[in-house]
Amino acid sequence: MFKFTRRALGLAAFIMTCGLVSAGAVELGDDGLHKTSWQRDTFKDLREDLAEATAEGKRLMVMIEQRGCIYCTKMHEQVFPDPEITQLIEDNFFVVQINMFGDIEVTDFDGEVLPEKEMVQKWRVLFTPTTFFFPETVEQGLSAPQAAVSTVPGAFGRLTTYNMMTWVLEHGYDDALPFQKYHAQQVVQQQETGTLKVNVE
Secondary structure, three states: OHHHHHHHHHHHHHHHHHHHHHHHOOOEOOOOOEOOOOEOOOOOEHHHHHHHHHHOOOEEEEEEEOOOOHHHHHHHHHHOOOHHHHHHHHHHEEEEEEEOOOOOEEEOOOOOEEEHHHHHHHOOOOOOOEEEEOOOOOOOOOOHHHHOOEEEEOOOOHHHHHHHHHHHHOOOOOOOOOHHHHHHHHHHHHHHHOOOOOOOO
């Protein structure tokens, strides 16, 4: 009986684990990249994307990802699904995804047109995910990395991600307030007031 119970418990745990993985799974496209409802399907002309984002009262956010990226998976399965973060993105950001090894043409702010994989090389992006956040307007002749108000290489936790997005929305970069100081202040305030915006477990 003990052996049967142990096996039954093991099987139940396995089924529950599969259920959790399935629940956290995010749809993958034919390119092997994660697809969400808040990503925009555009011609990847950053000048047009910025104009459309600004017209909607949103900030342009460009995410560079690749097939099989475990850190991209972490962001899409553990961070972005947090209700507070999902809402923040849907309400405030115009998100364009770029495939690190893709062939779709991308038009940079400076007018140069290259396939995704060559544009990523031009931008000297080495890691995925890498996320660019842009201002409402970009000076003529600048490339994406030059225009970005924040470049985030890699995966981060929910609270760091949430605070990065709010720092961008609040123009923290204009106030010469480094993000790390802003983040530390926010964490202290959120802990003191008991108003942590996201599930940090």
